[in-house]
Amino acid sequence: MTELARKAADNLAALRKNKPLIHNITNFVVMNYTANALLAMGASPVMAHAINEVEDMVAFAGALVLNIGTLTDDWVAAMIKAGRKASALETPIILDPVGAGATPLRTASAKKIIDQTRISVIRGNASEILSLRDENAKTRGVDSIHSVDEAAETARLLARELNTTLAITGPVDLVTDGRRVVRVSNGHRLMGFVTGTGCTATVTIGAFLAVDSDALSAAATALAFFGLAGEIAGESAAAPGSFMIHLLDALYTIAPEKLAQNCKIQDNA
Amino acid sequence: MTELARKAADNLAALRKNKPLIHNITNFVVMNYTANALLAMGASPVMAHAINEVEDMVAFAGALVLNIGTLTDDWVAAMIKAGRKASALETPIILDPVGAGATPLRTASAKKIIDQTRISVIRGNASEILSLRDENAKTRGVDSIHSVDEAAETARLLARELNTTLAITGPVDLVTDGRRVVRVSNGHRLMGFVTGTGCTATVTIGAFLAVDSDALSAAATALAFFGLAGEIAGESAAAPGSFMIHLLDALYTIAPEKLAQNCKIQDNA
Amino acid sequence: MTELARKAADNLAALRKNKPLIHNITNFVVMNYTANALLAMGASPVMAHAINEVEDMVAFAGALVLNIGTLTDDWVAAMIKAGRKASALETPIILDPVGAGATPLRTASAKKIIDQTRISVIRGNASEILSLRDENAKTRGVDSIHSVDEAAETARLLARELNTTLAITGPVDLVTDGRRVVRVSNGHRLMGFVTGTGCTATVTIGAFLAVDSDALSAAATALAFFGLAGEIAGESAAAPGSFMIHLLDALYTIAPEKLAQNCKIQDNA
Structure with a gap:
């Protein structure tokens, strides 16, 4: 059993034991x-976005999830306020830049959040992640147009540039902290037919970040766990x-x- | 069969017959x-929060449900506007003070709604309910830290103080109008693993309030009904x-x- | 096999092949x-409502869905901005005037959207649709009080008056572009016990509009498809x-x- 497989089991056990509050x-x-x-996996979710509440709420949290899927300027302002507080408290933050690259508002908002807070992990598809560097990247709505393979080396460089860990999901997920590169190949094709599976991968990483201080292993093991859940679901569901x-x-x-036995994590691939 | 068991059956039958509109x-x-x-149990739900619409909408309703789960100041203003109109029309209002005690905004907002409208029932966990009295109560996010037992006598006093009926849910639910105390022990442990089961208990009480003018019996019978639904669901589902x-x-x-045959309501326990 | 049955099959096949982006x-x-x-049927949904983003997003879309179910003035403003851009691009728009007739805000907002954009199809129940003409129509919340039969001739006239296609759903759906009248009788009674089935009929029409330039056949075939899905669901589910x-x-x-084999579309009935 690899170290990360062991870590996956430990993280899941710790999550169920500690039931960390995840502020979304x-x-x-x-x-x-x-x-x-989040509830099903053992965490304790809370959703709160009021600008005059987010600092109080995030103070209780084991991790903060920021997701710009239906953003407006006032929600982004609340994300930044919560994110600054979380940064000050050294509470891990995960950002899901939904649709970055598709519209100027999304790209600019994602970059603003990254600039003004200390993000532990950014989880997105290849297009979204690449849009955080390349102003000329184009995505079609929230769908990916780049392959994970294209993105690997760029991702490593981008992770260094942004000083964060990137989790780029697709048929094979790629996780890099700018140094190590890990690939996760758990998953199921029907995940692409359910809305918010990307966002759910993100909150799973958020929950694992609350119990694992190493962002790369938290992200990789969370993605293996979520992907395995997809595989198991796919055994009993055909639609x-x-x-x-x-x-x-x-x-x-x-x-x-x-x-531990079923996670497909390839280290330094 | 107890009087409240009989009432439970009557309320459910009346709900399915009258299909009251519940404004949320x-x-x-x-x-x-x-x-x-609400649809499944036989009621007719409508969600409407625009400040320039809520008075018109609540005028059609058999009950008004106010829930501060993802509150902002403008939503609270709409809740108060709708609540005042409902109060004037003598339409029953149920308040779910989600997370009261966890943040100052939630506690203050719940208290403001209580002060400015005529609430028939407040449904929450023990921490939330107790926070409405004790400024020093602390809750952890939206989770409960007090037991139902701790809360019983306090609840009776608080119900009198607030001049309302309190429905404090937990492993055993406690309902009091400041005079009678009723306990409801229907329910299933998996309810704690689904988001919004507390909020759904609240809307169930809302629906029962639309057909039962006695707030205590409406709340107790609704909680028995909802808990029984949980028990039945738990017979065929393990996750x-x-x-x-x-x-x-x-x-x-x-x-x-x-x-009627399966509700576990203990009167004046 | 009728022409519309053939068209239904072609539309569904085209939808699955082209996976049009539907902006909601x-x-x-x-x-x-x-x-x-939308994902299940083969389309690609995106939800975006920020006033400073909707024009950018709708530019990618194969159709725009506007639904006033939980409207506020700022959301209606965003709908109109997106709708004007879609009109300029000749991207089909479908409007769901949820609750029109129930409150002045909803009726006025629906009319404003119709006035300021080029709507291909309006989908609603009879009350909602009739409220777009008759200021004195009254609906009870979001429920229908008029029968489809009452509405038929009025609908044809109203479709001409509004220069659009109307899809009036009920036990039997009626679709008219002011010239032809088509009835669709696929469906299942349990659809009335699930929230948003009307709204889902609307997005299905939106998806079909993205692959069929004839609004009447897009609407009728989409409703047959959605109704058939209900029939099939009803074979395995009783609640x-x-x-x-x-x-x-x-x-x-x-x-x-x-x-194609199971759609119940009656042309010029």
Whole structure:
């Protein structure tokens, strides 16, 4: 068993034991599903976005999730306020730059959040992540147009440039802190037919960050766990409705040892 | 069969017959689930929060549900406007002070709503309810830190002080109008792994208030009904995803007589 | 096989092949479900409502869905801005005037959107649609009080008056472009017990509009498809929770040929 497989099991066990509070400022589409996913895996979600509350709320949290999926300027302001407080408290922050690259507002907002807070992990598809560097990258809505392979070396450089860990998800996920590169190949094709699976990958990383201070291992093990839940859901569901319900079930039922045995994490690939 | 068991069956039958419109100003996380729960049990939900609409909408409603789960100041203003109109019309109002005690904004907002409207029932966990009295109560996010037992006598006093009925939910629910105390022990442990089950208990009370003018019996019978739905869901589901779907199914399928026979309501315990 | 049955199959096949991006500015209650429905049927949903983003986002879209279910003035302003851009680009727009007729804000907002943009299809229940003409129509919350039959001739006239296609849904759906009248009788009674099935009918039409330039055939074939999905869901589910999940599954699994064979579209009835 590899070190990261062991770590995956330990993180999952710690999550279920500690039930960390995860503070989410996220989009309207996925709020219900990501809250349910966090509860199912063993964390304790709270959603709060009021500018005059976010600092108080994040003070209780084990991690802060920022997701710009249905952003407006006032929500971004609240994200930055919460993010600054979290940065001061050394509470890990994960950013999901949904649709960055697709519109100027999204790209600019993601960059603003990155500039003004201390982000532990950014989770997105290749286009979104690449848009954080290259002003000329174009994405089509929230869909990816770049392959994970194209993105690998660029990602490593970009992680260094942004001084964070990047988790680029796709058929194979790539995680890099600018030094190590880890690939995770757990997952299931039906995940692409359920809204917010990317956002749910993000909150899973958020939950793992609350129990693992190493951002790279937190992100990689979280993605393996979430991907394995997809694989297990795919064993009993053949269409997206049933699949999304079985996925929540799997987040609840997967035992740490099962995760250790089935996670497909390739270190320094 | 006790009087309240009989009342439970009557309330459920009346709800399915009258299909009262329930106006909700609630949080983003649970809106979809609570709307589906209201439909499944036989009510007719509407969500409307625009400050220049809430008075018109609440005029049609059989009950008003106010829930501060993802509050901002403008939503609270709309809640108060709707609440004042409902108060003038003698339309019952139920308040869910989600996270009261956790942040100053939530505690202050809940108190403001209570001060400026005529609330029939407040439904929350023990910490939330106690925070409405004791400025020094501390809650951890939206989770409870006080037991129902601790809260019983305090609750009775607080119900008198606030001149309302309190429904404090937990492993055993406690309902008091400041005079009578009723305990409800229906429920299932998986309810704690689905987001918004507390909020759904609240809307169920809202629906029962629309057909039962006695706030204490409306709240107690609604909680028994919702808890029984949980028990039935728990018979066919072993994990939270499936459980939340079976819970909606149970709200639809439970017959009034089945409720009368299976509700666990202890009067003046 | 009728021409419209053939068209239904072709539209569904084209949808799955082209995966058009559907831009939604819609209500908080249904966002998750309609996004999942769009993904399941083969489209690519995006939700974006920021006034400083909607023009950029709609430029990528194959259709724009406007839904006033939880409207506020600023959301309506964003809808109009997006709608004007879509009109200029000749991108089809579908409007769901949720609750029009129930409150002055909703009726006025729906009319304002119709006046200021070029709407291809308006989908609503009979009350909502009729409220767009008759200031004195009264609806009760978001529920219908008029029958489809009452509405038929009025609808044809109103479609001409508004220069659009109307899709009036109920036990039997009526679609008219002011010239032809088509009735669709696919559907299942449990659809009335799931929140947002009307809104999901709307996004289905939106998706079909992205691949079919004839608004009447797009609307009629989309409603047949969505109704058939309900029928299939009703074969395996007897209560609303399970039903809504099976409905998503059916949107994914129905093959074009199965749709052609089972769609109940009556032309010029």
